[in-house]
Amino acid sequence: xxxxxxxxxxxxxxxxxxxxxxxxxxxxxxxxxxxxxxxxxxxxxxxxxxxxxxxxxxxxxxxxxxxxxxxxxxxxxxxxxxxxxxxxxxxxxxxxxxxxxxxxxxxxxxxxxxxxxxxxxxxxxxxxxxxxxxxxxxxxxxxxxxxxxxxxxxxxxxxxxxxxxxxxxxxxxxxxxxxxxxxxxxxx
Numbered sequence: 001x002x003x004x005x006x007x008x009x010x011x012x013x014x015x016x017x018x019x020x021x022x023x024x025x026x027x028x029x030x031x032x033x034x035x036x037x038x039x040x041x042x043x044x045x046x047x048x049x050x051x052x053x054x055x056x057x058x059x060x061x062x063x064x065x066x067x068x069x070x071x072x073x074x075x076x077x078x079x080x081x082x083x084x085x086x087x088x089x090x091x092x093x094x095x096x097x098x099x100x101x102x103x104x105x106x107x108x109x110x111x112x113x114x115x116x117x118x119x120x121x122x123x124x125x126x127x128x129x130x131x132x133x134x135x136x137x138x139x140x141x142x143x144x145x146x147x148x149x150x151x152x153x154x155x156x157x158x159x160x161x162x163x164x165x166x167x168x169x170x171x172x173x174x175x176x177x178x179x180x181x182x183x184x185x186x187x188x
Contacts, residue, residue: 058102123172136169
């Protein structure tokens with residue numbers, strides 16, 4: 001389809017997109033974003049937009065963003081380093097590939113693996129719903145990184161729930177047939 005590029009300019013990410021020539025010549029091509037026109041070369045956004053809408057749809061909303069920010073805080077603590085401020089690209093590419101919304105997949109190299117394809121982060125089975133609900137409640141109510149169970153609760157939810165949009169706690173789960181489902185949990 002094309003290449004999304006991200007550069008840092010004055011500590012702000014600037015995204016551009018360039019259609020693949022095969023996509024532009026394809027009879028099956030379709031408009032993928034209102035800010036992208038059918039012509040070759042890099043296309044940039046207006047300054048008031050942070051990324052193209054189609055890619056924002058593949059990024060987490062409030063719940064997933066919250067999980068990723070907390071994961072970064074724990075990783076920084078474990079690594080004895082300062083907490084990084086996560087950028088839009090971190091949220092876009094930090095979603096487990098199999099759970100990513102928007103029917104898009106990302107690679108750094110056309111022949112390389114998809115990002116993020118860590119096989120240690122698949123959706124849990126549907127039988128884990130109660131444990132996932134409990135973890136989501138604890139994470140929503142408590143941001144005490146010193147709690148010894150905090151990292152465990154976060155790891156239970158970050159991969160299966162990090163990509164899902166909206167503000168309510170949720171998680172992806174897999175049924176006995178291998179079908180991916182979204183489980184939404186009570187909030188507040």
